[in-house]
Amino acid sequence: MSTDLHHQADQHRLTMLRESLTDQFASQTARLTELTADTGDPAEAHTRGALIAATRQSLDHLAGALRRIAEGSYGLCERCEVSIPSERLEVRPQARFCVPCQQKAHGGPPTAGPPGGAGSGPHPPAPGLGGGDRWSVRILSS
Ligand SMILES: [Zn+2]
Incomplete structure (x- = not known):
């Protein structure tokens, strides 16, 4: 104890x-x-x-x-049973869910973090756009 x-x-x-x-x-x-x-x-x-x-x-x-x-059972999330942070309980003493579960319950988008990283993944090889063809066309037309 x-x-x-x-x-x-x-x-x-x-x-x-x-x-x-x-x-x-x-x-x-x-x-x-x-x-x-x-x-x-x-x-x-x-x-x-x-x-x-x-x-x-x-x-x-x-x-x-x-x-x-x-x-x-006060201070535990009713959905996932984790302890709700005391800072949150100070703001909302009657809070029943942790922040992620509260957001899920309301069906709203999460407020933290932008959706999707910009340009962090590997790029797939770009398909050929017929540059060679354009050269040939130019050569043929000149
Ligand atoms: Zn929860």
Whole structure:
């Protein structure tokens, strides 16, 4: 059990994180209650609908993160089970996937690295373009 100390530091970090997530969860819940309760203005209905959807999604993520903390699986990618880098978790505490899996999940192109190297491979021999023929034509026509 040489990892006890590290584990304790981790536990402390998770406790802090859980408190922060619980706070966010509470404020998002209050926000959702506010959004769903106030239905007076039909002109705002569309905007409010989008806000409600976003808040619900946020609550969903927060609840998921809290559940994973409780289960001890927090910080692991749900798809490939590698540890998600702590820098990423600091930016997105509710992240469920590592960066490559997140990109795959969204179906977007990877942001790092240009597609294909330019001129790094061996070139196939160029097919003859009839240069000799042109010479003969020139000779014949002159
Ligand atoms: Zn992954």
